[in-house]
Amino acid sequence: MNSLRRTLLLSLLAALVVVFLAGGLATFSAARTEIDHLMDYQLRQLALSLRDQQFGPPVATPLAPPEESLDFVIQVWDNRGVRLYLSRPHATLPALAQLGYSTVRTAEGTWRVFSIPLLDRVIQVAQPMSVRNRLAADAALRMLLPLLAVTPLFGALIWYLISRGLRPLERLAHDVALRHPDSLDPLCAEHVPDEAQPLVRALNHLLDRLAQALSAQRAFVADAAHELRTPLAALQIQLQLCERATAPDARAAALAELRAGLQRTTHLVQQLLTLARQEPDAANTAEHEDLRLADIARQTLVDHAALAEARRIDLGADALDDSAVVRGDAAALRTLVANLIDNAIRYTPEGGRIDLGVRRDAADTKDARNWLDVCDSGPGIPADERARVLDRFYRGAGQDQSGTGLGLAIVRSIAERHGARLVLDTSALGGLRVAVGFPPVPAAH
Template identity: 35%
Template sequence: MPSARWSLRGRLIALLASAAIASWAAGGLWLYRSSLAESDRLFDAALVETAHAVLAVVAHEWLEEDDDEIELKVVDHTHAESLFYQVRSGRGRLVYRSPGAPAEPFDDAHAQGFATRRVAGTDYRVYSLQAPRQRGSIHVAQPLAARAAAAQAAALRLLAPGLVFALLLAAGVWLIVRRVTAPVVGFSRAIDARTPGDATPVQLDALPAELVPVGHAVNRLLARVDEALRHERTLTADAAHELRTPLAALRAQAQVALRARTDAERSEALRELIGGVDRAARAVESVLTLARLDAKRIDPAALPTVRLDELARLETAEFDDAARARGVALAVEVPPLELRGDADALAILLRNLLDNALRHAASAVRVAARAADGSVVLTVADDGPGMPAEQRSRAFDRFYRGAEGGGAGLGLALVKRIAELHGGDASFIDGLGGRGLGVEVVLAR
């Protein structure tokens, strides 16, 4: 089962939205960690500030009273719900603790600075401050759980706007991608909506510049398809028209055979019938070959190398018997030449030229070739009656027959089409000894 394909629009939306969310996540992680670190610094600063504030209050009491008999009022400060402090005398006795503070000391009596302690089952961040002249010590503590909760809440409040922005950015990406890809979607729908016979160029005005070459390629493809269909329709119509005559002749010969009164008459009619069948078969084969060549496109760079001299000798050898039967000398003057080409198509070209030449030659047919300016020039010439100038202009047309009316009228059309597929052309030249007719085919190397 084929895997589902992503659309270009879906891929762009997914990638851009993922990039936006990933960027927010990376930035959010950095901001979250930075916020926690900054909160730790601020909380530590609050512990230090509170310790010094408490020391300022108790210092006066230590000067007037015994440090073990000190009595303090509750100090009002903004962090009363999460900051706790203890006051200890110079002898280490706990003389005062804030409301909610545990009775167990936060730290050693002579401790100084920050520490993390577990007191009465609770973890605290503790700051200890020693009074001047060792009169006592101040311990200010904050529960780590409350500290972490406050820091995380502050960090999340900073991240929330970023998340909203990332979601808005993803929605914006979705809208922008839909708008940007709308011409592409419209282009594909315009192609889908076409009828099979509609080959008019697709309008490219709405396409972005990057896709205009694709649009031109589609229009060129439509033009090629239209040309191929036109060739096919023309060939089909012409073939249907041209095959009526040989089919009618076959029917007539069959009727003659049926009405024959003697074996000789019947044998003659059957021979004519077989000949007609052979001609019809050749006509059908020519039509099919031409149809196949019309649909074919050749990339010269991808073609194999063909030895034209070997191909010419091989194809000419097939006509040796026919040439001897007609009393025609068949000469091959092709030097070692190579070109990139379709060997099968070139063989068809040679066979058609040889067949035409042998049917009209008086005594000689010559196959020759030469190299010229990056191409190969192949000629097949005879010494027959030739062809009038007015017929030459139409002789390469499909189903055109000369005054003799022989064949299906497709041989030279096949020759011209094969030459065109090989980047060349076909034309008429004078025949041998100033008589007859020759065909010159130029093929790209």
């Protein structure tokens, strides 16, 4: 288990041990420096204290073993270089003295030596460096032992403080766990630490998006159920008429009505599925790619040419700029153009005209975009209704054409997914002009 509390505790204790070790090394170094100064002073004072001592010629008989606690070795030479005195004959010190302080390496270890000429003799006092190292280590250890002894107390205190610091997060997690699935109100961040505020804000943003998505889904389901109720009821009535019809002509007419109703219902269901797939929050794994709007427009014109010809509508393109490149989902953009042309054909009277155009804003224009325009010579849409026709299932009053009221809603959804701007106004042909402005492809692409 990846416990934040345990990770913080171990990390802080490890950092504390590292600090103790660093402090111990610093203490040892400082103690060693002070002991060196003090011991050097003692070496000099001990040498000076032997100035008035009398030393006879060296004796042949061995001296008694020195006291083990004595750390100093003393040698005395006369002015002819004859050694008059040696406190520890077994010590392997140089037979010649180097005046002043010096550090000498021998088989017995490293020694600190002080030599000084006094009257008619030379006095040398030496001390092993191991003594100084031991004293410095003892001093550092005595300073660190109390800190090491209270380390468990530090650990308990750190554990308590970490637990206390994480308590607001635990309360926050408890509040989230107790929520109902449909409770999407923002989380209270009043007592949450500053470090956790970004997490709370991100969660609240997510909850807000979920609330909007859930509200849109509920509205979509309610609208879909309402819109499907009427055609399904009509299909049931038409089916009953087919069952009751006895004459061949009556049965054929009833079957034709049933077939037309099935086609309308199938189209409605297809539009509903298309709208659900094109929602901005819907899961969509299609990769975006660089696309030329002119190519999509040409293909859509070919696909709808037969339908336009059947209604004697002049369907064509006034200008298709091949340099207008956008980044998006090819299938979704084909659906967008197809819905625009399908709506234009549906509401343009026979003998009318529909123009499709692709153009670019000037490169130096502020907020330059690539535009797709669909203009028709139909009745158009009043200015006060243009915002509402983008809503699902909305159809203006007095419409005699069959439709689902989803075409422009699908267009708006696809445009929002691609960051495009949707504009509805009056066309030069007298009908409706729908313009979709896509952001240009970044230079990196």
